[in-house]
Amino acid sequence: MSLTAGIVGLPNVGKSTLFNAITKAGAEMANYPFATIEPNVGMVEVPDSRLARIDELIPADKIIHTTFEFTDIAGIVKGASKGEGLGNKFLENIRQVDAIIHVVRAFDDDEITSVTGTVDPLDDIETINLELSLADLDSISKRYDRVAKIARASKDKEVQAEFALLEKIKPVLEEGGSVRSIDFTNEEKKAVKGLFLLTSKPVIYVANIAEDDMANPEASKYYQQIAEFAAKENAEVIGISARAEEEIAELDDADKQEFLEAAGVSESGLDRLIKSSYKLLGLRTFFTAGGKETRAWTFHEGMKAPQVAGVIHGDFERGFIRAETISFEDLDKYGSEQAVKEAGRLRSEGKEYVVNDGDIIEFRFNV
Numbered sequence: 179m180s181l182t183a184g185i186v187g188l189p190n191v192g193k194s195t196l197f198n199a200i201t202k203a204g205a206e207m208a209n210y211p212f213a214t215i216e217p218n219v220g221m222v223e224v225p226d227s228r229l230a231r232i233d234e235l236i237p238a239d240k241i242i243h244t245t246f247e248f249t250d251i252a253g254i255v256k257g258a259s260k261g262e263g264l265g266n267k268f269l270e271n272i273r274q275v276d277a278i279i280h281v282v283r284a285f286d287d288d289e290i291t292s293v294t295g296t297v298d299p300l301d302d303i304e305t306i307n308l309e310l311s312l313a314d315l316d317s318i319s320k321r322y323d324r325v326a327k328i329a330r331a332s333k334d335k336e337v338q339a340e341f342a343l344l345e346k347i348k349p350v351l352e353e354g355g356s357v358r359s360i361d362f363t364n365e366e367k368k369a370v371k372g373l374f375l376l377t378s379k380p381v382i383y384v385a386n387i388a389e390d391d392m393a394n395p396e397a398s399k400y401y402q403q404i405a406e407f408a409a410k411e412n413a414e415v416i417g418i419s420a421r422a423e424e425e426i427a428e429l430d431d432a433d434k435q436e437f438l439e440a441a442g443v444s445e446s447g448l449d450r451l452i453k454s455s456y457k458l459l460g461l462r463t464f465f466t467a468g469g470k471e472t473r474a475w476t477f478h479e480g481m482k483a484p485q486v487a488g489v490i491h492g493d494f495e496r497g498f499i500r501a502e503t504i505s506f507e508d509l510d511k512y513g514s515e516q517a518v519k520e521a522g523r524l525r526s527e528g529k530e531y532v533v534n535d536g537d538i539i540e541f542r543f544n545v
Contacts, residue, residue, distance in 0.1 A: 182219065182247035183382075183455045184275030186268075188302050191283040192386035192420035197250045199420060199448055202427035218250045224456050224463070225449045226474055228506050228536065232465055235509055236538075238472040244463055245476075246456050249275050269313050273374060277458050278381040279451070280306065284400035284417070285388040299385070299404050308354050310376040315351040317375065322348055343369055351377070359411050380458050383408045383415040384451065389422045393442030414454055418447030462535035465506070466490070483531040487541045497545035501527040506536035 185200075187193035200220040223243035233241050251271045272278065282299045322344045328334075329341040343366055350360055356377035362370060370378055385401045395401045395417025408415040426434055426446050438446060460479045464486060465472065477486045488495030504515065508523040518524055533539070 181276045181459050181461065182249045182274075183277040183279050183459070184249045184251045184272055185279045185281060186251045186272065186306060187281035188283075188305060191281050191302060193281045194250070195420040195424055196281055196384065196386070196418065196448075197248065199423040199427045200248050202424065203448060220248045220250070221245050222248065222448075222452055224452055224474065224476075225445075226463060228463075228465070228510075229472060229474055231510055232467050232506065232538065233472045235514055236467040236472065238468050239470050240472075242471055242473040244474040246452055246461075248279065248455070251275070269310075269376065272310070272376050272379070276379065277455060278379050279384055279455065280381055281384045281386055281420070282400075282404050284385040284398055284404060285391075285419075287388075297400065299400050300407060303383070303404070303407060304354075307356060307377070311351050311354050311356060314357065314375045314377050315348070318344060318348055318351060318373070321373075339365075340369065347373075347375075356411065358413075381411070381413050382451070382454055382458060383413055385415055385417045386420045387417045389419045389441070391417065392419050392422060392447070414458070416447060416451055416454060418451060423448045462533075464533055464536070465538045466540070467538050477533060479535075481533055482529065483527055483533055483539075483541075484529050486533045486539070487543065490541070493545045494541050494543050497543035498529065499542040499544055501531060501533075502540040502542065503527050503531075504538045505534065506538060509538060 185193055185197055197220060200222055203222055222245065224246050226243060229241050229243065249271065251268060280303065282302050283297055284299055286297055322341075325337065325341050325344060329337050332338075346360065346362075346366075347357055347370075350357065357370065357375045358378055358380065383404050385395060385398070385404045387395050387398050387401055391398045391401070396405075398417070401415070401417050405415045422441070423446060426437055427448065429437060434446070438444065456476075461476050462479050463474050464477060465474055467473075475486075475489050477489055483501040484495045484498040487498050487501065503525045504518050504523065508518050508521070509515070512518045512521055512523070515524075
């Protein structure tokens with residue numbers, strides 16, 4: 179699952195600090211010998227408490243988490259859509275990622291200068307969103323003119339459908355809006371994917387709050403402004419103190435827990451961001467358990483058992499016979515594999531089975 183979320187933001191909003199935290203909290207690459215990580219990509223383990231519980235009930239020699247990638251995107255200035263600053267690099271990097279993590283400054287600090295001269299989260303959001311909208315508008319306008327000529331001379335249903343879609347998108351972009359804010363039919367959604375528009379990518383807004391606000395981000399007036407904006411896009415907002423997360427990432431588990439308890443939170447902001455980004459892209463987790471390793475694996479929601487088997491190895495998919503499956507909830511409830519079997523909850527699933535998040539699977543195959 180080579181999906182990645184790109185971190186964007188104006189200068190001095192905490193984007194680099196957050197990425198540094200991600201890098202320091204990175205997964206041990208010795209477990210992933212086939213992964214090639216570029217310097218601007220941070221790979222992190224996806225936090226999942228279910229792994230420890232599975233290992234408790236089905237002991238293994240080691241535990242391996244699944245992973246997720248974050249890409250550090252080049253900085254942006256006004257005019258990026260016209261190539262100003264590192265605009266072209268910024269836009270190209272955004273095209274390569276699957277989701278956007280938009281970091282917005284939500285703290286006061288006289289020692290860290292705002293590029294606009296004041297702390298204004300909504301203005302920061304508008305700066306980046308407008309550049310993305312302008313870039314998309316340029317792309318759509320060129321396509322619109324070309325398709326409009328064909329549509330006027332043709333009754334082809336596909337051409338007419340594309341023209342109707344472009345007519346739906348173009349006015350929104352002209353107003354500086356985003357494509358993800360538009361309600362599309364299922365068929366339109368498929369067509370939109372083929373347009374590769376920047377503002378169609380799902381987004382999470384990260385309010386980079388002061389460390390004092392970690393226990394209650396909603397108390398921050400800046401967080402509230404960002405949350406109200408995000409709600410209009412049906413987007414999630416997560417309050418994170420990037421500076422604190424950078425410190426937390428350097429701690430061992432015991433010290434990390436002590437730090438979080440002192441701050442009045444149960445989970446680090448980085449952990450919440452990783453899990454939210456993972457789910458935002460429709461990624462889910464299944465497990466293999468016992469023996470040499472208990473391991474979490476990533477799959478796309480909606481995948482059937484043979485495809486999921488292929489996540490482990492192509493031979494598993496080609497020679498798929500069946501998937502011996504236990505849900506995590508059943509293992510947790512009954513307390514052992516044997517008890518699950520005795521309760522009649524071990525399932526033998528075939529090729530049409532749609533795998534669920536939390537399934538513990540042993541694949542039967544023959545090649």
